[in-house]
Amino acid sequence: MKTVLISGGGIAGTALAALLGCRGFAPTVVERAPGLRGGGQAVDVRGVALEVAERLGVLERARAHRTRMRGMTVLDGDGQELYRSTESTISSGRLDSDDIELLRDDLVRILHDRATEGGGTERRGTEGRGARFVFGDGVTALDQDEDGVRVSFEHAEPRRYDLVVGADGLHSAVRRLAFGPEERYAHHLGMHLAIFSADNFLGLEDWQLWLRDGEAGYGVYPVRDNTELRISFGFAGEPLPEGRRDPQSQRAVVAERMAALRWETPRLLKALAEAPDVYCDTMTQIRMDRWSHGRVVLLGDAGYCASPLSGQGTSLALVGAHVLADALADALTRSDGDHRAAFTAYEERLRPFVELNQALATENPGGPAAEESVERAKNAISLDG
Numbered sequence: 001m002k003t004v005l006i007s008g009g010g011i012a013g014t015a016l017a018a019l020l021g022c023r024g025f026a027p028t029v030v031e032r033a034p035g036l037r038g039g040g041q042a043v044d045v046r047g048v049a050l051e052v053a054e055r056l057g058v059l060e061r062a063r064a065h066r067t068r069m070r071g072m073t074v075l076d077g078d079g080q081e082l083y084r085s086t087e088s089t090i091s092s093g094r095l096d097s098d099d100i101e102l103l104r105d106d107l108v109r110i111l112h113d114r115a116t117e118g119g120g121t122e123r124r125g126t127e128g129r130g131a132r133f134v135f136g137d138g139v140t141a142l143d144q145d146e147d148g149v150r151v152s153f154e155h156a157e158p159r160r161y162d163l164v165v166g167a168d169g170l171h172s173a174v175r176r177l178a179f180g181p182e183e184r185y186a187h188h189l190g191m192h193l194a195i196f197s198a199d200n201f202l203g204l205e206d207w208q209l210w211l212r213d214g215e216a217g218y219g220v221y222p223v224r225d226n227t228e229l230r231i232s233f234g235f236a237g238e239p240l241p242e243g244r245r246d247p248q249s250q251r252a253v254v255a256e257r258m259a260a261l262r263w264e265t266p267r268l269l270k271a272l273a274e275a276p277d278v279y280c281d282t283m284t285q286i287r288m289d290r291w292s293h294g295r296v297v298l299l300g301d302a303g304y305c306a307s308p309l310s311g312q313g314t315s316l317a318l319v320g321a322h323v324l325a326d327a328l329a330d331a332l333t334r335s336d337g338d339h340r341a342a343f344t345a346y347e348e349r350l351r352p353f354v355e356l357n358q359a360l361a362t363e364n365p366g367g368p369a370a371e372e373s374v375e376r377a378k379n380a381i382s383l384d385g
């Protein structure tokens with residue numbers, strides 16, 4: 001049985017673990033966070049990614065967790081209504097679509113449950129029948145030879161694997177170790193994003209509010225039966241300098257940049273200061289000529305982050321996981337397990353889909369991409385080749 005180490009237990013890593021587990025591989029996921037990493041707002045499963053969810057057996061559960069927005073209001077800087085819609089929202093697009101918008105936390109948990117069926121979840125634990133998850137650890141070195149990869153970890157003893165997958169997000173450690181520094185591949189889109197939770201002190205009921213004032217703005221919407229708010233602040237600017245990327249400094253920068261905004265901003269900034277979970281990052285795309293190097297391959301944001309501006313990061317991760325799992329399974333049965341053939345097939349099949357979806361983030365600098373572009377991009381691949 002081929003052993004595969006997957007670095008990162010987000011959407012891409014958990015989906016791949018579930019898909020490889022069903023295809024005769026023994027996947028281990030190593031996740032840096034101490035448990036499944038929560039946080040973030042709602043993400044979208046669209047087009048072909050819905051088929052991946054169906055094949056994974058998680059479509060119905062994902063549908064049951066979908067957000068249930070009735071519409072949205074767009075406000076000017078003083079909180080005055082500019083327009084409202086009951087047909088679409090900025091976060092999810094058309095409300096009558098079959099696509100699923102659900103909280104990132106919920107999707108990761110659903111995929112994790114699927115990946116560990118018959119197995120177990122442990123802290124630096126032992127083998128199970130499903131995928132093995134190791135929390136609170138990370139890869140520190142990769143040494144490849146003809147037969148495998150020797151992986152060193154922050155905590156666990158070094159261990160050999162047949163293959164290593166970097167599914168560890170925008171700031172991937174596997175990418176840095178196997179392909180070189182992030183700066184070579186990162187394309188900053190000129191915006192920052194900060195997402196956090198608060199009690200629903202605005203009393204919103206299945207309704208989104210979006211406020212824009214110059215180069216900054218925010219979206220606020222209720223989740224979890226209207227008991228909580230998810231707030232996303234966005235503002236223009238260059239990436240933070242090296243010394244200001246720790247969580248405390250990030251919060252301070254966000255508060256500075258949003259302080260001039262009016263309406264409910266002071267209460268939202270108070271909520272930011274008290275929030276237990278703040279996801280803060282730049283809007284950045286990762287663009288690479290190759291996603292594999294020897295026995296190491298990249299998946300999801302690690303290899304081809306499209307940025308939240310595209311609205312397609314989660315669907316790319318799910319579809320990418322399916323294409324990679326199929327390519328590896330084919331190689332196992334057809335070409336003596338040659339991972340090179342599998343990685344070539346994965347790159348050739350997925351790249352046009354990735355490029356179309358990355359383009360959504362830059363198509364319209366003032367807002368979301370046109371509906372027709374999203375329709376085309378989300379369906380631009382067939383799972384069966």
Ligand SMILES: Cc1cc2nc3c(=O)[nH]c(=O)nc-3n(C[C@H](O)[C@H](O)[C@H](O)COP(=O)(O)OP(=O)(O)OC[C@H]3O[C@@H](n4cnc5c(N)ncnc54)[C@H](O)[C@@H]3O)c2cc1C
Binds near residue numbers: 012
């Ligand atoms: C906390 C969080 C909140 C997010 N919120 C949003 C959002 O609101 N809207 C949106 O569009 N996108 C959001 N994203 C990004 C979105 O999840 C991805 O674009 C998309 O789902 C692709 O998923 P991914 O698995 O490739 O990357 P991610 O979902 O980023 O998952 C990467 C995983 O790898 C882990 N990791 C990172 N470094 C290491 C390491 N060195 N070793 C081991 N594990 C590591 C991370 O903890 C994370 O669990 C968020 C990501 C995170 C991590």
